[in-house]
Amino acid sequence: MSDTQDRPVLTGLIALVAVAAVVGIIGGLTALVGSRVLGLDGGAAASDSDATSGTSLYLPEPTITSETVSPEAGASATNDPVQTSAAPVTTITLSAGQESVAAMQQxxxxGTYPAGEGxxxxxxxLENGKWIDFPVTMSVSSQRFATYVLTGRAGENTFRVIDTDKDVFSNEVVVTVG
Incomplete structure (x- = not known):
């Protein structure tokens, strides 16, 4: 008997490794050539073509426009329809799904926050006359938001939500626990 017939597992393993190496090399070369053909090599050629194409990532500094001027300041100066239109609703409306729950029940x-997308x-x-952050946040999407809390604090619990970036508060809701 030959060596390969005495050790079929070793022979199969060597063949498997050889095939994997060949497939890996062919796949790597294909990816390299493909990325160069598509201009994805990240080299100077891509930078040069971007410079001549006129594209830019320049973002200008923000400036005050007529949309950011208060209606009192600009309404008499121009007849701009932006100046005379109603201001967007910036209030947060909050509602609770339950009026009373057992301790640690959801x-x-x-609610809605029309001016708070994202x-x-x-x-x-409300605890002892001070508003304390509850360990829950949520994001506004399509002018709506939703979440839930759990609390074991018995009695009336008063909640609200706040947009901390704009310092805008919702109405208060009271839920009785216990």
Whole structure:
């Protein structure tokens, strides 16, 4: 008998490694050639073509426009329709899904924030006359938000949400726990 017949597992393993190496080399070369053909090599050629194509990542500094001037300041100066249109609603409306729950039962909150697309809202609870951040936040999407909290603090619990970036608060909701 020959060596390969005495050790079929070793022979199969060597053949498997050889095939994997060949496939890996062919795949790597194909990816390299493909990226160069598509101009994805990240070299100077890509930079040169971007410079001549006229594209730019330049972002100008923000400036005050007529849309950011208060209606009182600009309404008499021009007849710009932006100046005379109603201001967007910037209030946060909060509602609770339950009026009373058992301790550590889920309290569902939802609401709307028309001017807060993408804003992160912080849930707060009124404790001893001070608003304390509750360890729950949520984001506004399509002018809506929703979350839930759990609390074991018995009695009436008063909650609100705040957009901490704009310092805008919602209405207060009261949920009885216990």
């Amino acid at each position: 309290i569902d909150f939802s 804003a992160i809202l912080q849930v707060q609870r």
